[in-house]
Structure formats: structure tokens, C-alpha cells
Amino acid sequence: MSETAPATAGTRPAGIHLDRVSVAYGKHTVLDGLDLTVAPGELMALLGPSGSGKTTALRAVAGFVRPVSGRVYLGGRDVTALPPHRRGIGMVVQSYALFPHMRVAENVAFGLRARKTPRRDIAERVAEALEMTGMAAYARRYPRELSGGQQQRVAIARALAIRPSVLLLDEPLSALDARLRSGMLAELARLHRELTDVSILYVTHDQIEALTLADRIAVMDNARLQDCGTPQELYRRPRTEFTASFVGNANLLPVTLAETGPDGTVGADLGGTRLRAHGAGAPAARGAAATLCVRPHLVGLGPGPNALRGTVAEVQWRGATHRLLVDVAGTRLTADVRELRTPPALGAQVELHFAAEDAVLLPVASAPAAVTAAPEAVPGGGGRG
Incomplete structure (x- = not known):
């Protein structure tokens, strides 16, 4: 567990680095040799159709699946063999996964208590996370008393309360209607601007979400990385027919x-x-x-x-x-x-x-044999406006 990932921005190690990571279920490869680097403070969107490998990549970072080859690094530390609860990540999933019998504040405090955070610090961290997500006035409510967008904010607050260096978002807006989705996109963009040291990996099949939020987009298809660049690069100068048609x-x-x-x-x-x-x-x-x-x-x-x-x-x-x-x-x-x-x-x-x-x-029908998604500069080009 002494290996470290290469630094990618100045002298700081990458927030997330997947080094030729492959995942297979039996003889079926669902992620094939993924090289991906997300710098501290960068939001990387994994964009692709169902079955493209994007969620598998996120689950490999989280520790829910074990690669058959390659290594996963977080903050320069090799975490490939570590279980999820020892990786120090925050994660938000499609279904929000809030505990219905707990009030909002208790849901947000859950991760802190699981990590045995001192009691005197929990109230402060919960209040900070709820304030950041605009949910401070709802601390005493139960999830059933909240709208879908409000429940999503609570899920994000719970992920932020542990102060993670890595935040994983798995199709976080897919259950919301168009109006709520638009509002949450603005909220996520604001949070991204404020979380200057947090590496964010955002899985979506929605090109508008990726173009709106991401500093860079990694385009996935058939278990492989097909293209990677800023939203402007992929939209204005795609390198493959697949990127052109999907972005x-x-x-x-x-x-x-x-x-x-x-x-x-x-x-x-x-x-x-x-x-x-x-x-x-x-x-x-x-x-x-x-x-x-x-x-x-x-x-x-x-x-x-x-x-x-x-x-x-x-x-x-x-x-x-x-x-x-x-x-x-x-x-x-x-x-x-x-x-x-x-x-x-x-x-x-x-x-x-x-x-x-x-x-x-x-x-014609082009697809690069291998694409390495490493940042060329400090993030800030894509989705912070």
C-alpha cells in the first residue's frame, strides 16, 4: 500500500487516478484498461450510454468492485485493496438512500457517527453541510416531508459532511423532473465553485448536465474511454464520430x-x-x-x-x-x-x-486505440460559469 500516483497539477498528487483499470464479470469485460486522472478541484463527467462502463468506473473508485487489473489511487494513495468505508469518499446515488425514520439532521450526521467523529464536532459539521446545500431550515423534517429536489440536497449534504477529498455522483439528477433538474444543476455548479480542493467524478448519460457542469468530459462506450477533453473541445472539435454524435x-x-x-x-x-x-x-x-x-x-x-x-x-x-x-x-x-x-x-x-x-x-468510424485522460492544467475551463 506504499505506491503513490504521479502528481498531475504542480506538485500535488491527483485527487483521483485510475491506472489502466479493468473490471470483468466472468469472461465479460465491463471496463477495459481505463486511464483517468481527476485533479483536486476538478469536476470530471463520465458520459456515455447505458452499459458503456461509466458506472463501473465510479464503483471501482468507490471500492464496490475490485479491478482484475490496474490500480486505483486517491490523493496519491493506492486504495485498490481498501474497502469503501476506508477510502474517505462522499457518494450520492440516484435513489438518494436517505433513512426514512431519521430526520434530516440525523441523516446528515450518519456518516460522521459511523466514522466516530467527536460528538462536539458533529453538530457543527451537520449545520455547515446543511447551510452549504440550502437545507438548514429543514433539519427537523423527515425525508417524506421533502420534495425530490430537497431530498437530493440532503443526500449531497450527507456526503459533504464528512469533508471528503473525493465526491462521487452517480446519476444524481435522473429522478428529478425538468424544472427541479435545472435548479439542482445551478446548485451543483455553485458547490463546485466552493469546493476548491474536492475532486468530483460525475456519472451521467445526459449531455446537458455534462456540458453545464464539467471541467472535462470523459466519453465512454463499449467499456472503453473513447475521448476526453473540455466541453468546448469535445463539442467544437470532436475526434471521433461517436463523440460528435453523443456530445x-x-x-x-x-x-x-x-x-x-x-x-x-x-x-x-x-x-x-x-x-x-x-x-x-x-x-x-x-x-x-x-x-x-x-x-x-x-x-x-x-x-x-x-x-x-x-x-x-x-x-x-x-x-x-x-x-x-x-x-x-x-x-x-x-x-x-x-x-x-x-x-x-x-x-x-x-x-x-x-x-x-x-x-x-x-x-470514418474512428475510435482511438487508447485515450489517456490526464489534466493538462489546473482545472477551470469547463463548467464553472
Whole structure:
């Protein structure tokens, strides 16, 4: 138990470091060689579909599953063989797991009592945690007397009361309705700003939660880490088709590569129409197949650069925008345009356009052989606004 994880920010060891961690149930691998580092004060979102391995990664950090290979470090300490109660983590799960027979203050104090915290300190810690989560006025209530959002805050207060260096959140907002979820996102963002030394691992399948809260996002699929970066990086310059389609909506158009321009953009042919796009990550060979990625809200209606003509297949009114589904050169392209007074009719011929800097070319069906998610700098780029 003397091994230590490498430092990742200045001279401080990482808050969380998974070193090539694999988990298997029998012959079925559910987490495959995960390298992941979360710095102190950083919120890392694990984003992916069901069965992608994200919850297994969180459970490996918590100590609820034992890796078949690799090591888990918390604060530079190898905790791979330690049971959950000796890892000093705070954890919040989907169901909140509050004790129905205990009042709010007693629920929050539970972890402190389990750790044999001196009685004189418990009341102070409970009051501090309830104040931080805005639940101080509800200390005497039972869970059944609280709304779903209030119960979630109590669960978070209980996790924070032990003053953990690592906080694990497993789909914490999935049981809330849209209005409560929006309010809790704001509360979690505020807590993240205040918990400057706590490493937070946040598991979700909801891209809005990840984009809103995270400093960085680790994208998981098929038990492996597919991509990792800041929300802006993954949204604006995804490296794989999977990232492009899972982190926000995306048009993925099959193209053939042409020449590279002096401005660094690359030409691409779609059904005989020449387009230009950002070329980072695209295969270099002229004539190679590639995928052009452009977000629907960056596609405009009317003439402009990278003009495409197509037939309107569907029009959806979405309040502030109209979503146009247009058949272009044998593929379906989606454009989200500001609400139109007179939207085009089904079957109408329309012209669409997008800027070269708003599109990126990707290798076809690409997935990196290995992605190491280590922070390049002190966190603060993603979700603190």
C-alpha cells in the first residue's frame, strides 16, 4: 500500500487516478484498461450510454468492485485493496438512500457517527453541510416531508459532511423532473465553485448536465474511454464520430477528401459539391473517405459558404427555432434555424450553408486505440460559469 500516483497539477498528487483499470464479470469485460486522472478541484463527467462502463468506473473508485487489473489511487494513495468505508469518499446515488425514520439532521450526521467523529464536532459539521446545500431550515423534517429536489440536497449534504477529498455522483439528477433538474444543476455548479480542493467524478448519460457542469468530459462506450477533453473541445472539435454524435446533436455527412487549402482547411466532396472544413484529425490521403461533422444550429438557410441544395423532408417547430430535415445528395441534413415566419413547405427545394470553421472532418468510424485522460492544467475551463 506504499505506491503513490504521479502528481498531475504542480506538485500535488491527483485527487483521483485510475491506472489502466479493468473490471470483468466472468469472461465479460465491463471496463477495459481505463486511464483517468481527476485533479483536486476538478469536476470530471463520465458520459456515455447505458452499459458503456461509466458506472463501473465510479464503483471501482468507490471500492464496490475490485479491478482484475490496474490500480486505483486517491490523493496519491493506492486504495485498490481498501474497502469503501476506508477510502474517505462522499457518494450520492440516484435513489438518494436517505433513512426514512431519521430526520434530516440525523441523516446528515450518519456518516460522521459511523466514522466516530467527536460528538462536539458533529453538530457543527451537520449545520455547515446543511447551510452549504440550502437545507438548514429543514433539519427537523423527515425525508417524506421533502420534495425530490430537497431530498437530493440532503443526500449531497450527507456526503459533504464528512469533508471528503473525493465526491462521487452517480446519476444524481435522473429522478428529478425538468424544472427541479435545472435548479439542482445551478446548485451543483455553485458547490463546485466552493469546493476548491474536492475532486468530483460525475456519472451521467445526459449531455446537458455534462456540458453545464464539467471541467472535462470523459466519453465512454463499449467499456472503453473513447475521448476526453473540455466541453468546448469535445463539442467544437470532436475526434471521433461517436463523440460528435453523443456530445450534442451533429450532422455526420459522408464525404471524399480533396485538397488542403493554404488556410488549413480541407476540401471535401459531397455528391459532387465541393465543401471546406477544419481538417484536424482527418485522414491525409486525397480521395480517402471521411465524415464531415457540423452542428445543426450552425447550418443556415439561404445562400452562403459551403452551399448545399436539397429537398425539405420535414419541418418541426420548436418554439425559438424551426428544425428543417433536408435530403441532400442521398443523406439527411438537419438545420436548426431561428423561428421562421414562413417555413418552407415539405418537398420544397432549399439552399443551406455553413462556415468552414464551424465544420470538422473526422476519420470514418474512428475510435482511438487508447485515450489517456490526464489534466493538462489546473482545472477551470469547463463548467464553472
